Amino acid sequence: MKALGIGLIGTGYMGKCHALAWNNVSTVFGDVARPRLVHLAEANGELAVARAKEFGFAKATANWRDLLADPEVDVISVTTPNQFHAEMAIAALEAGKHVWCEKPMATDLGDAERMLAAQRASGKVAVMGYNYIQNPVMRHIRSLIDEGAIGTVNHVRIEMDEDFMADPQALFYWKSEASSGYGALDDFAVHPLSLLWSLFGHVEAVIASLAKPYADRPTKEGGRRAVENHDIASVLMRLPGGISGVLMANRSAWGRKGRIALQIYGSTGSILYDQERMNEFQLYKTDGRATEQGFSTILTAPHHKPYDRFVPAPGHGLGFNDLKVIECRELMAAIAGKPSRAIDFVDGLRIEKSVHAMARSHREQRWVEVGAG
Amino acid sequence: MKALGIGLIGTGYMGKCHALAWNNVSTVFGDVARPRLVHLAEANGELAVARAKEFGFAKATANWRDLLADPEVDVISVTTPNQFHAEMAIAALEAGKHVWCEKPMATDLGDAERMLAAQRASGKVAVMGYNYIQNPVMRHIRSLIDEGAIGTVNHVRIEMDEDFMADPQALFYWKSEASSGYGALDDFAVHPLSLLWSLFGHVEAVIASLAKPYADRPTKEGGRRAVENHDIASVLMRLPGGISGVLMANRSAWGRKGRIALQIYGSTGSILYDQERMNEFQLYKTDGRATEQGFSTILTAPHHKPYDRFVPAPGHGLGFNDLKVIECRELMAAIAGKPSRAIDFVDGLRIEKSVHAMARSHREQRWVEVGAG
Amino acid sequence: MKALGIGLIGTGYMGKCHALAWNNVSTVFGDVARPRLVHLAEANGELAVARAKEFGFAKATANWRDLLADPEVDVISVTTPNQFHAEMAIAALEAGKHVWCEKPMATDLGDAERMLAAQRASGKVAVMGYNYIQNPVMRHIRSLIDEGAIGTVNHVRIEMDEDFMADPQALFYWKSEASSGYGALDDFAVHPLSLLWSLFGHVEAVIASLAKPYADRPTKEGGRRAVENHDIASVLMRLPGGISGVLMANRSAWGRKGRIALQIYGSTGSILYDQERMNEFQLYKTDGRATEQGFSTILTAPHHKPYDRFVPAPGHGLGFNDLKVIECRELMAAIAGKPSRAIDFVDGLRIEKSVHAMARSHREQRWVEVGAG
Amino acid sequence: MKALGIGLIGTGYMGKCHALAWNNVSTVFGDVARPRLVHLAEANGELAVARAKEFGFAKATANWRDLLADPEVDVISVTTPNQFHAEMAIAALEAGKHVWCEKPMATDLGDAERMLAAQRASGKVAVMGYNYIQNPVMRHIRSLIDEGAIGTVNHVRIEMDEDFMADPQALFYWKSEASSGYGALDDFAVHPLSLLWSLFGHVEAVIASLAKPYADRPTKEGGRRAVENHDIASVLMRLPGGISGVLMANRSAWGRKGRIALQIYGSTGSILYDQERMNEFQLYKTDGRATEQGFSTILTAPHHKPYDRFVPAPGHGLGFNDLKVIECRELMAAIAGKPSRAIDFVDGLRIEKSVHAMARSHREQRWVEVGAG
Incomplete structure (x- = not known):
């Protein structure tokens, strides 16, 4: 198999994360050709050169469109701020490149729809960066549900909480502007939705209540400015089946750092998971003797694939960046025409429609069918 | 202070629990006169005699109305099935007895209102059996909130889950009949509501989604019968401030045994609690250095009053029955005209109105103001 | 069965705990005659009268020997400071009373041996107050081991830690005097030894290392005084089989409040327990599929006898004082000539010999056989 | 700074782990020149070629001595089975290469001493692969101790447990042969010793008790063979200060997968850590109000250096392989003549002497000073 040539746009949080994934994927998995790190784009030209050296890219540019024209580039990682995703992804697809785009697709539903149209027109692969679904724990939970280990699932609760907006003394910044999106719904709800999709399919109907813990925040000029979106979202849902x-979702939840807590209740058992302890999950089953029934805390191990590709010993632990390596492997599988567990633009769009349905249900104080979005 | 004469109706789960409380309250607290265990009523006359001996009551009867006529009886514990609460409590109040009534007040809102009217007319004390609010942990959480330890509270989540209805193979029984109430709302929601009341006051508005994990259940005759109420309730709420x-609330949540999990988020910290580990709570505060901030797991200790009345050593643990002893002490305080942390019929009625508002909000698929209930 | 007449010496921590047990035992268990609370002794005469009223005892005295002469008294609870145990227990036995004596037996091995001799001469029942072995969790662990649920046990670790001696600024007091005993060995090691005995039998050989976290402590006169015993004990052991x-054991372990952490490793599984979460234990078993093996956290429930006598619902929790009620029930069983799970003077003496062997092994820096003690 | 040329011997568990580290170190840290992956040695020549492609090495060989002669190679990673470490490390040092050697140094103390001598003669850098000390959690714990956050440390407990030898039905294999070493002492004790060293310095004196959970094991021929070393080690220690x-240490502890549990007790607080939850630790401090004192569970975050080099968001988690990247960075710092937190051959030798002292203390049933080893 010919090695893929990689272009990367962006060198921030997710840019570095993609760079690590491209650097590691063949060492970890062994069954994919080692990608060629071809071209790195970063608006700051000097930084582009520096990061290219660090990340191992052969070329650097301050103009991301150079990647479109580079015949050595087969795939483009889009890791820039959200407002650039649509333009870059569409251009990449139109230039005949595969696309690996960080979530969300776009800040506007119309843009997201155009992205999907571009992908369909191109025939190229487009995968969204929803890395939490790649955790071997999540994959194993899916297989447990599929085989009926907890019977028929009838109820689910999922919470995503962090505290980066929790300080009322922190200065107003763009994340509290309406133009940045709905707040917790955009920042967080998409991740739980990706996990729910990976387990059960897309949410069907919703009613949300959005809340502002702080009506306004101080500005650096010494005044106060009204907060324009909601740091807290609470949503009742109807899921398939x-x-x-x-x-x-709460981005002002003091003490929560990377919590994505999942409770799954079925007719013969239950499953619990929390992303803050991403290398374990809890299972309650009703077979066996009642006197010893309890939630088992199960540590990930080589038999929870593809944990084995990282470490051959159980309980030694993967990290956040490792999930991106798995996602990268899934992207490469999709490009090779093989089965792939990744969220493409079809499912990515549906997730974003779900978020918009939540926002509407709050505005209109009523249940909203997502399909009608 | 003259010792109170006690009458007890019922000798089941809660009857025994009240008996233990009456037996223990003066030994534990030392500052109340040891109650005289006067008269025990139990429909089964032989059982009444046996239990009276075990529990230490002087007299036994199969006719609960004998307690009304007994001049030695000052207080009556009502621990019979829910449908008898109203009749017994009203009769006891009309007979000039104080009343300690297990939750809920009644199976019908009209009855509950009549109970409150009877209490007002009698001038006697009436206290509901909401023992979870008596946990020294809950009292301490309240004092932390009052003193601003976590700033201004802005978001709360509370879950109550058990699994006694989780088995779909279990035979249909009265708990799945509509006549027994709404299901999880009646069985469970009242407890979280009592805790929320003790911390923040009564819920103001709600929208609920009720769910049936199992549409029908097997009958002992070999057929199947449709389930008439809901084992799962999910409610969005607006609370004071x-x-x-x-x-x-979920009474079909496999693996949960006595879970009442509370998350309280404030502007400078957070508090977590779970009734399944009732001797501890977790506190996150933002003072001090960021590098050492985390949720502290705090074990109850003598400085968390009135834990000290039970054990002088920290971390040694109270049990479920101990909370009833504290509740008993609060009842005795109320009877003595002293400040008391207990739920009387005014607050009890409001809690039940909140439940009815939840049920209505589900039926009508809209937000309902509780005050309008 | 004629009701037992109870005498109680002491009204402190353990005195109150015994009083609660005597008050509760028939209500909780139902199968024992309600004890008659006859006579309470407390050196402070006024306090004796007050506590007798609170605790429900008919008579009060400042002279504990009055209980010996009281024909209504059948059993005497000895809950005074350790140095009085021997004199009181021996006198009670010689007066023909059964004895319920708080641990340890005595401050001197010779006294303990005299206590055993007195018990044997009297033919009366003598039971030690090792309440932790009465936890339904511990009983269930024993039954799991007996039935081979974790195969053959090959390794055990047990830790008992609190922090009441952890503050180096705290004034020197009698607990740091050599005359009070060895320190952590006396205060704590006896409890783990009682648990190990209840599971495996008596320890056979030991080598200990004792440590002083603080060489001296401040005195109230403003000077410093050398600490004469050891707050920390670490012991290697050989157990039966x-x-x-x-x-x-560490009584200066900051943050530990009532920790007794037990790890039991067997050929097909493991068991974990911590007294600070006394209503749960953890079990790892190797049957079933490897992908779901993990430690199960099992909450106590009615099927873990005799939890059911306290609460009919699972996961609702017992408290420290409830264990004393169970111990009381075991004492009454022994008096009635029935099988009883309690530590009598034979086993109590062996536990204290184990402690002395530990102290010797430290002094002589060598392994010591307990049998040779 | 000129980029280092890397040679790697071995492509198993640790070979792959080193390969990932060399691939990632410049992307993660940014402040070191991206290493050139020059030459990979693997006894199986075909595998060598395949792995070189996967891992990104330019050349492959079946003869590890080719790396010695390769002028492009500056550093050699030695990741082969333990019995080859001495020969390879000494040869590499003699060839003027820096060495990164997996633990333990050698299977024989004489060999380890020769390795140190070779390092000293060469003037090159030699670093041992003790990656657990590189966890940002461990670094932060060290800084907390240094600044006196828990006062003066007086007591430490450390446990390392896994279950890969726990199954008594598993066939006898080389790990139970005496020639493979002491068992748990070699496999495990070195890791806790590395952590203790990183916090407090080297252990001074020890007395150990070694145990065999299974006297013999089945052989594939159908017979049984006596186990020649010990799966369980329990050691009392004296540490500096x-x-x-x-x-x-227990390598037959069912349910334990990668446990390294550390308890550190000081005069004003305590610290707990468990490698199975490597992204968190617990801290108990005695400042502040007693009513809120408890163990805080602190999740690693960017302020716990160098976590920030991997992820800019707190609580997102590092994995086992990430620790090797940090170790690699420390090795590169040492090569550049900068301060480095790594275990060199001096400290590595002392750790192995400690293990030998433990084994002797067991044989001779007495305390052994490590310095005298």
Whole structure:
């Protein structure tokens, strides 16, 4: 198999994360050709050169469109701020490149729809960066559900909480502007939705209640400015198969750092998971003797694929960046025409429609069907 | 202070629990006169005699109305099935007895209102059996909130889950009949509501989604019968002071045994609690250095009053029955005209109105103001 | 069965705990005659009268020997400071009373041996107050081991830690005097030894290392005084059946409040327990599929006898004082000539010999056989 | 700075781990020149070629001595089975290469001493692969101790437990042969010793008790063979500064997967850590109000250096392989003549002497000073 040539746009949080994934994927998995790190784009030209050396890219540019024209580039990682995703992804697809785009697709539903149209027109692969679904724990939970280990699932609760907006003394910044999106719904709800999708399919109907813990925040000029979106979202949901659910997201939840807590209740058992302890999950089953029934805390191990590709010993732990390596492997599988567990633009769009349905349900104080979005 | 004469109706789960409380309250607290255990009523006359001996009551009867006529009886514990609460409590109040009534007040809102009217007419004390609010942990959480330890509270989540209805193979029984109430709302929601009340006051508005994990259940005759109420309730709430909240109750949650999990988010910290580990709570505060901030797991200790009345050593643990002893002490304080932390019929009625508002909000698929209930 | 007449010496921590047990035992268990609370002794005469009223005792005295002469008294609870145990227990036995004596037996091995001799001469029942072995969790662990649920046990670790001696600024007091005993060994090691005995039998050989975290402590006169015993004990052990073990005790362990952490490793599984979460234990078993093996956290429930006598619902929790009620029930069983799970003077003496062997092994820096003690 | 040329011997568990580290170190840290992956040696020539492609090495060989002669190679990673470490490391040093050698140094103390001599003669850098000390958690714990956050440390307990030897039905294999070493002491004790060294310095004196959970094991021929070393080690220790300690290691501890549990007790607080939850630690401090004192669970975050080099968001988690990247960075710092937190051959030798002292203390049933080893 010919090695893929990689272009990367952006060198921030996610840019570095993609760079690590491209550097590691063949060492970790062994069954994919080692990608060629061809071209790195970063608006700051000097930084582009420096990061290219660090990340191992052969060429650097301050103009991301150079990647479109580079015949050595087969795939483009889009890791820039959200407002650039649509333009870059569409251009990349139109230039005949595969696209690996960080979530969300776009800041506007119309843009997201155009991205999907571009992908369809191009025939190229487009994968979204929803890395939490790649955790071997999540994959194993899916297989447990599929085989009926907890019977028929009937109720789900999922919470995503962090505290980066929790300080009321922190200065107003763009994340509190309406133009940046709905707040917790955009920042967080998409991740739980990606996990729910990976387990059960897309949410069908919602009613949300959005809340502002702080009506206004101080500005650096010494005044105060009204907060324009909501740091807290609480959502009742209907999921496929008659599953009832609750989705909660709070980006002002003091003490929570990377919490994505999942409770899954079935007719013969239950499953619990928390991303802050991403190398374990809890399972309650009703077979066996009642006197010893309890939630088992199960540590990930080589038999929870593809943990084995990282470490041959159980309980030694993967990290956040490792999930991106798995996602990268799934992207490469998709490009090779093989089965792939990744969220493409079809599912990515549906997730964003779900978020918009949540926002509408709050505005209109009523249940909203997502399909009608 | 003259010792109170006690009458007890019922000798089941809660009857025994009240008996233990009456037996223990003076030994534990030392500052109340040891109650005289006067008269025990139990429909089964032989059982009444046996239990009276075990529990230490002087007299036994199969006719609960004998307690009304007994001049030695000052207080009556009502621990019979829910449908008898109203009749017994009203009769006891009309007979000039104080009343300690297990939750809920009644199976019908009209009855509950009549109970409150009877209490007002009698001038006697009436206290509901909401023992979870008596946990020294809950009292301490309240004092932390009052003193601003976590700033201004802005968001709350509370979950109450058990699994006694989780088995779909279990035979249909009265708990799945509509006549027994709404299901999870009646069985469970009242407890979280009592805790929320003790911390923040009564819920103001709600929208609920009720769910049936199992549409029908087997009957002992070999057929199947449709389930008439809901084992799962998910509720968005508005609480006093602009606090947004979510209340979740599930009596078919495999693996949960006595879970009442509370998350309280404030502007400078957070508090977590779970009734399954009732001797501890978790506190996150933002003072001090960021590098050492985390949720502290705090074990109850003598400085968390009135834990000290039970054990002088920290971390040694109270049990479920101990909370009833504290509740008993609060009842005795109320009877003595002293300040008391207990839920009387005024607050009890409001809690039940909140439940009815939840049920209505589900039926009508809209937000309902509780005050309008 | 004629009701037992109870005498109680002491009204402190353990005196109150015994009083609660005597008050509760028939209500909780139902199968024992309600004890008659006859006579309470407390050196402070006024306090004796007050506590008798609170605790429900008919008579009060400042002279504990009055209980010996009281024909209504059948059993005497000895809950005074350790140095009085021997004199009181021996006198009670000689007066023909059964004895319920708080641990340890005595401050001197010779006294303990005299206590055993007195018990044997009297033919009466004598039971030690080792309440932790009465936890339904511990009983269930024992039954799991007996039935081979974790195969053959080969290794055990047990830690008992609190922090009441952890503050180096705290004034020197009698607990740091050599005359009070060895320190952590006396205060704590006896409890782990009682648990190990209840599971495996008596320890066979030991080598200990004792440590002083603080060489001296401030005195109230403003000087400093050398600490004469050891707050920390670390012990390697050999247990019956070739089990290797480690016992650790630390009464200056900041943050530990009532920790007794037990790890039991067997050929097909493991068991974990911590007294600070006394209503749960953890079990790892190797049957079933490897991908779901993990430690199960099992909450106590009615099927873990005799939890059911306290609460009919699972996961609702017992408290420290409830364990004393169970111990009381075991004492009454022994008096009635029935099988009883309690530590009598034979086993109590052996536990104290184990402690002395530990102290000697430290002094002589060598392994010591307990049998040779 | 000229980029280092890397040679790697071995492509198993640790070979792959080193390869990932060399691939990632410049992307993660940014402040070191991206290493050139020059030459990979693997006894199986075909595998060597395949792995070189996957890992990104330019050349492959079946003869590890080719790396010695390769002028492009500056550093050699030695990741082969333990019995080859001495020969390879000494040859590499003699060829003027820096060495990164997996633990332990050698299977024989004489070999380890020769390795140190070779390092000293060469003037090159030699670093051992003790990656657990590189966890940002461990670094932060060290800084907390240094600044006196928990006062003066007086007691330490450390446990390392896994279950890969726990199954008594598993066939006898080389790990149970005496020639493979002491068992748990070699496999495990070195890791806790590395952590203790990183926090307190080297252990001073020890007395160990070694145990065999299974006297013999089945052979594939259908017979049984006696186990020649010990799967369980329990050690009392004296550490610098008068700290008393206990070290426990068990490679037959069912349910433990990668446990390294550390308890550190000081005069004003305590610290807990468990490698199975490597992204968090617990801290108990005695400042502040007693009513809120408890163990805080602190999630690693960017302020716990160098976590920030991997992820800019807190609580997102590092994995086992990330620790090797940090170790690689420390090695490169040492090569550049900068301060480095790594275990060199001096400290590595002392750790192995400690293990030998433990084994002797068991044989001779007495305390052994490590310095005298």
